[in-house]
Amino acid sequence: MDRQSIIILSIFGAVVIAGLYWAFSDTFSKIPxxxxxxxxxxxxxxxxxxxxxxxxxxxxxxxxxxxxxxxxxxxxxxxxxxxxxxxxxxxxxxxxxxxxxxxxxxxxxxxxxxxxxxxxxxxxxxxxxxx
Structure with missing residues (x-):
């Protein structure tokens, strides 16, 4: 894998993780x-x-x-x-x-x-x- 592919995959992974965090971060404060x-x-x-x-x-x-x-x-x-x-x-x-x-x-x-x-x-x- 070349360096450019690694950078693109890393950015994509960071975006996915940030999106999941944003989507579920409010859930934990709503646990009864x-x-x-x-x-x-x-x-x-x-x-x-x-x-x-x-x-x-x-x-x-x-x-x-x-x-x-x-x-x-x-x-x-x-x-x-x-x-x-x-x-x-x-x-x-x-x-x-x-x-x-x-x-x-x-x-x-x-x-x-x-x-x-x-x-x-x-x-x-x-x-x-x-x-």
């Missing part, structure tokens, strides 16, 4: 995460409009200096406009209004999709003790 029922759920894995654990990283939305997460463009719009007061929830233990971006997020008992927002981990533990 498994969280136990008692664990705190990272904010970025929750659609804060549907109040649902999604298992993969959601779309970050900056609003009033805080980061919220939505699963689609409709949810992103609702968060930006705070339609139906979607940036807030009620702490199931204390009844106080909680900003979802600051909340301690966990699964609703017995469910692996719906979530509760607590003002703090202490409120969550007190809620569990009350059950």
């Amino acid at each position: 995460v498994d969280i136990s029922e008692e664990e705190q759920i990272p904010n970025e894995l929750v659609c804060m409009v549907n109040d649902a654990f999604m298992g993969i990283e959601q779309i970050p939305v900056e609003a009033d200096g805080k980061t919220y997460y939505g699963c689609c463009q409709m949810c992103v719009s609702k968060i930006k406009e705070n339609t139906d007061n979607v940036r807030y929830a009620t702490d199931p233990y204390s009844g106080e209004k909680v900003n979802k971006a600051d909340a301690f997020i966990v699964f609703k008992p017995g469910q692996k999709a719906a979530v509760f927002y607590f003002a703090s981990e202490g409120n969550y533990n007190a809620y569990l003790d009350k059950q």
